[in-house]
Amino acid sequence: MAHKCDLLQGTLDMLVLRVLDRGDLHGWGITQKLEQLSERALQVDEGSLYPALYRMEERGWIKAEWRLTENNRRAKYYALTRAGRKQLETEQQHWARLTAIIAQVMSSA
Amino acid sequence: MAHKCDLLQGTLDMLVLRVLDRGDLHGWGITQKLEQLSERALQVDEGSLYPALYRMEERGWIKAEWRLTENNRRAKYYALTRAGRKQLETEQQHWARLTAIIAQVMSSA
DNA sequence: GCCTTTCCCTAGAAAGTCTAGGGTTGGGCT
DNA sequence: AGCCCAACCCTAGACTTTCTAGGGAAAGGC
Numbered sequence: 001m002a003h004k005c006d007l008l009q010g011t012l013d014m015l016v017l018r019v020l021d022r023g024d025l026h027g028w029g030i031t032q033k034l035e036q037l038s039e040r041a042l043q044v045d046e047g048s049l050y051p052a053l054y055r056m057e058e059r060g061w062i063k064a065e066w067r068l069t070e071n072n073r074r075a076k077y078y079a080l081t082r083a084g085r086k087q088l089e090t091e092q093q094h095w096a097r098l099t100a101i102i103a104q105v106m107s108s109a
Numbered sequence: 110m111a112h113k114c115d116l117l118q119g120t121l122d123m124l125v126l127r128v129l130d131r132g133d134l135h136g137w138g139i140t141q142k143l144e145q146l147s148e149r150a151l152q153v154d155e156g157s158l159y160p161a162l163y164r165m166e167e168r169g170w171i172k173a174e175w176r177l178t179e180n181n182r183r184a185k186y187y188a189l190t191r192a193g194r195k196q197l198e199t200e201q202q203h204w205a206r207l208t209a210i211i212a213q214v215m216s217s218a
Numbered sequence: 219g220c221c222t223t224t225c226c227c228t229a230g231a232a233a234g235t236c237t238a239g240g241g242t243t244g245g246g247c248t
Numbered sequence: 249a250g251c252c253c254a255a256c257c258c259t260a261g262a263c264t265t266t267c268t269a270g271g272g273a274a275a276g277g278c
Contacts, residue, residue, distance in 0.1 A: 008207060009118035009234075009265050018215055028225050037214045041206075048266050050227060055265090072275065073225060092215065097150075098117060099208055105146045106127055106201065118234050118265075137256050157235050159258060164234090182244065182256060 012044070012052050013061075014095060017080065017088040020062060026075035027053060053078060061087045121153070121161050122170075123204060126189065126197040129171060135184035136162060162187060170196045 019025065019033050030053075031044045056062045061084035069075045080088070128134065128142050139162075140153045165171045170193035178184045189197070 007266070008120075011117075011211060012266080015211070015214055026225075027227095034214065037217050038210050039213075041210045042214070045267060046226085047228085047268065047270090051265080054227095069224080071224065073223095074274080075225060095211075095215075101147050101150045102120060102124070102204075104148075105124055105143065105151070106204075108146050116235070121235080135256075136258095154236060155257085156237065156239090156259085160234080163258095178255080180244075180255065183242085184256060 006043070007048070011095070012048060013056060014088065014091040015042075015044075016049070016052060016056070017061065017084055017091065020078055020080045021085065021088060024077045024079045026069065026077050028075070030078070056084070059087075060084070115152070116157070120204070121157060122165060123197065123200040124151075124153075125158070125161060125165070126170065126193055126200065129187055129189045130194065130197060133186045133188045135178065135186050137184070139187075165193070168196075169193070 015034060016030060019030055019037070025033060027046070027049055031046065031049060034042050034044050053062070053064075057064055057078075060081055062078045063081055064076045064078050066074060067077050124143060125139060128139055128146070134142060136155070136158055140155065140158060143151050143153050162171065162173075166173055166187075169190055171187045172190055173185050173187050175183060176186050
């Protein structure tokens with residue numbers, strides 16, 4: 001069975017790191033923010049996001065803290081660590097490099 | 110164990126289709142051509158390529174034919190089908206769309 | 219008192235790539 | 249003649265990430 005695969009594998013981490021680079025957010029907030037920034041184009045599945053957050057915390061790129069939201073709800077806020085900021089930079093460079101290579105291959109006569 | 114993952118998942122098909130769009134090639138030739146077009150940046154693993162070729166043939170995007178190379182060797186030449194050309198176009202559009210969205214998210218203040 | 223929204227989470231399947239092998243044959247070299 | 253390398257083809261199994269498809273708790277509005 002084919003599935004939709006809206007995202008390119010490997011880009012979710014970068015997007016999440018980038019969003020967190022603008023300020024702490026909880027998981028649900030991240031999905032909202034990504035949707036907003038992409039003008040509804042991106043709708044991140046929670047089933048993809050939470051495992052990703054878990055992985056990134058394991059790797060020390062982000063750290064979590066339970067706090068209360070403005071709505072008076074319990075939420076797990078994630079913040080970038082120093083390693084996370086470094087990782088974001090690495091991924092951005094990697095992304096830039098890859099897209100450049102692909103563009104070159106795709107466009108060459 | 111981390112692995113290198115040089116390619117973005119999903120891009121290999123597009124690259125192969127694009128290369129075949131310029132003319133028939135056998136598997137090994139495809140790896141050479143991609144390496145050449147990317148100026149050594151891309152080194153496609155044969156363990157990734159052959160399964161990909163198999164998949165794409167299954168899906169009717171390419172078709173294979175045994176022929177002899179200039180070196181007098183037996184080789185399986187792949188050619189785009191009409192469906193393959195259509196698929197290439199689809200993937201190019203999808204790629205353009207995704208990279209645009211990601212660029213937007215990554216660059217927004 | 220119920221319903222919706224806001225939040226969190228997990229198990230298992232699916233897809234694609236990589237690792238790490240293995241194999242055949244042609245032509246060049248000694 | 250024999251050997252080796254280059255040019256080819258292939259596969260099984262591991263691995264990572266994403267998706268599907270659920271489930272659950274609590275705050276606030278009606």
